Amino acid sequence: MYHREMIAPTSKGGPLALPDWAWQRPELRLALKTRDIGALLRSVQQYTGASQSRIAVAVGVLQGRVSEIVRGSRTVTTLELFERIADGLEMPDDARMLLGLAPRHPAGLDHLSASGRAEILAVYPSQSSARAEIQQRANEATAVEILAVRGLGIIGMNDSLLRSRIRQRTTTVRVLLLDPDGEAARRRADEIGETYGSFAAGIRLSIERLRDLATEGADIEVHVYNILPTWRLIGLDATLFLSAFGESHEGHTSPMYKLTGSPHGALHRGFHRFTDELRRTARRVV
Missing domain, CATH: 1.10.260.40 (lambda repressor-like DNA-binding domains)
Known part of the structure; x- marks a missing residue:
């Protein structure tokens, strides 16, 4: 009461x-x-x-x-x-x-070492909870890195998380999307219960929308990869916002972790190494 x-x-x-x-x-x-x-x-x-x-x-x-x-x-x-x-x-x-702000005392971090806690700055229930901070940081970022499946909600559509902010600024943008023609796209479509045709069409739409940004003069590269997606990443300069894909859910609905580099931490360096290698083996389309 x-x-x-x-x-x-x-x-x-x-x-x-x-x-x-x-x-x-x-x-x-x-x-x-x-x-x-x-x-x-x-x-x-x-x-x-x-x-x-x-x-x-x-x-x-x-x-x-x-x-x-x-x-x-x-x-x-x-x-x-x-x-x-x-x-x-x-x-x-x-x-x-x-209110859309990061918690001051994120649950689930007490067991981490000091270096781990230094890397994980916050845990959000989902991307929507981190939206305000991501957009605020995007307003100031000089480098944006995106690892996604379709990317429509992050950068592909006019009302997506980052598109309007990237269009208004001189920002280097590197995007990794799932290859719509690859076997991994068929597997992912099957996982989430979509037809392969509609799933692949969403990726192709996002690629075309990103090509529009390049035509407008944006400093943007888009590569497509062909492995089953696990991680969804938004990098804004030295800060990473990380979530995971599951067998039946999309990355934007999973908990999101805010990471930053730490002298003795491995997560931030590890994810940068992962995306660098994924890009090296991916196919550039924009």
Whole structure:
């Protein structure tokens, strides 16, 4: 049972903590999922009794800006401000992930060595949970590396994860897709219950869409490989976002790991070596 009494706000600065039960309220979770920060801050006021000035101190923005957000006359769109709000409200990890942010304390990493934890910066439930951070990093990246099957949701279509950001910037892009004419494509289509014809057509469509980018002047290379896909990778400079394909599910629905290089770690170096070798043996089509 949830308690509705308001927690008296402290007059001091620093983070503003909501009671644990408040983060489970349906209206607050809906606000997180839809990134409606105005509704979120109104809930903060309801469950803590905090003034707009107190919220402003907690999240590190001007009180006038908080007022605009609460009234709905200003929306929050930058990853930096989402992070600042999450930190200022001491948002628990499940709430952070609903908002599309990485958890502060990813589950399942406690058993790793220090070098392993240094490489794995975050674990997301799926690509959609990492979408905001991937796009933010893509805005700043000078090199993009993609390992996928069809790649339509990553870069192939106009509303895909990275296409608009790559079109707007001078970025080196290297893409590895499954060979639509290879035996591995037939095996993958069978695994996920698609006809080979429609499955291969999706890959060919993505290749043509990437060829359009090259025609427009993008610095892009596309290769096709012919092994059964296991890993799905988005590399943005030195940061890798990694997920896996299963026998019955696509890579974007699996948990996604955020990796970075570590002096004594093997994962980051290993995946770079894997993609370099895969590209060496693949066939260039764009």
